[in-house]
Amino acid sequence: MKCFILAAFLLVSCASAENIFKINITPEEAQQYLNSAQLRGVNEIEYAPKTGENPLPEARNEKGEFVYMGRVIEHPEDYVEEHYDAHQYHGQDGLGQYVYGYKDWNQGKNEKRDEAGTVSGSYKYVQPHGRDFIAKYYADKTGFHVEDNRPAHLKLPATKTPAVLKAEEEHFRLWGELAAAAGHNPDPFAPEYQTGEGAYQPSETETREYVHDEKPYVPGPEETGEPKGFFYAFDYNVPLLRNKAEREELERLRAINNKDE
Numbered sequence: 456m457k458c459f460i461l462a463a464f465l466l467v468s469c470a471s472a473e474n475i476f477k478i479n480i481t482p483e484e485a486q487q488y489l490n491s492a493q494l495r496g497v498n499e500i501e502y503a504p505k506t507g508e509n510p511l512p513e514a515r516n517e518k519g520e521f522v523y524m525g526r527v528i529e530h531p532e533d534y535v536e537e538h539y540d541a542h543q544y545h546g547q548d549g550l551g552q553y554v555y556g557y558k559d560w561n562q563g564k565n566e567k568r569d570e571a572g573t574v575s576g577s578y579k580y581v582q583p584h585g586r587d588f589i590a591k592y593y594a595d596k597t598g599f600h601v602e603d604n605r606p607a608h609l610k611l612p613a614t615k616t617p618a619v620l621k622a623e624e625e626h627f628r629l630w631g632e633l634a635a636a637a638g639h640n641p642d643p644f645a646p647e648y649q650t651g652e653g654a655y656q657p658s659e660t661e662t663r664e665y666v667h668d669e670k671p672y673v674p675g676p677e678e679t680g681e682p683k684g685f686f687y688a689f690d691y692n693v694p695l696l697r698n699k700a701e702r703e704e705l706e707r708l709r710a711i712n713n714k715d716e
Contacts, residue, residue: 474689475544485548485684492544492554492688493567500556500563500579500589503539503693511536511696523696533700539693546686551672560695571595572669585708596667 477488511531514522521528528534543557551572556565566576575593582588592601615623 476687476689478685479683480685482548482550482682482684485546485686486552488686489546489548489552489554489567492546492556492686500565500577501558502563502579502581503541503558503560505560506538506540506692508535508537508697526696533698535697535699535702537695537697539695540690541693542688542690544686544688546684546688548684549682550684559693581705581709583705584712585705585710586712596669598665598667 475488477484480488511521511523511528511534516522516527521531523531523534523536537560539560541557541559543555545553545555547553550570552568552570554565554567556576557563562578562580564576564578566574568574573593573595575591577589577591579587579589588603588605590601590603592599594600
């Protein structure tokens with residue numbers, strides 16, 4: 456079975472999961488592929504599976520230095536080359552709907568846009584301390600909305616320390632004195648020093664809750680013919696240089712976090 460290069464320097468692995476490449480297909484056929492991608496889990500992200508590892512392949516430059524992918528490695532015995540079966544997919548129906556996503560060894564994302572124009576998706580990645588950061592979001596006429604798995608205390612708004620409050624008070628006191636001396640207030644965001652004369656009053660339009668109204672797409676004169684869609688999905692091998700000690704520490708942290716959850 457042949458392997459081929461698709462898109463930007465991505466070597467497709469034809470040995471494992473299904474590989475699809477469809478172009479200039481009808482919206483109805485494209486929607487079938489889009490639906491199949493959603494059934495595989497738009498909001499459920501899995502990291503790419505590890506397929507193996509090996510010592511760094513022997514390669515040296517003209518100075519005799521050990522080189523891995525253009526990088527000089529002083530202690531190659533401290534490293535290992537891991538291999539992962541990464542995946543990506545992308546499809547559009549030609550009428551505005553789309554899906555796309557990817558998964559790598561430590562990150563992944565899925566997103567879709569439905570017939571109403573609502574965009575929704577999720578993404579996940581491994582943080583340096585070993586815990587997964589997971590976010591789910593959607594965007595519609597009411598704006599962008601997101602939820603994530605951060606602890607509640609990290610989501611609280613920042614509070615001002617006594618030192619900051621004192622400095623802020625002194626700042627506005629001095630600013631007010633200068634404004635009074637100049638005969639006007641140079642800071643429109645300091646209402647305690649602003650007189651009624653010339654004060655900015657927002658209009659009814661500015662105070663009304665914003666609702667985005669996206670107009671239907673109208674093809675331009677240069678766009679002719681029936682709408683067409685596409686869909687592709689493929690796996691590809693990802694080699695990864697890993698420091699053994701750093702990998703061991705990350706795995707230790709992940710084991711602790713998984714135990715706590």
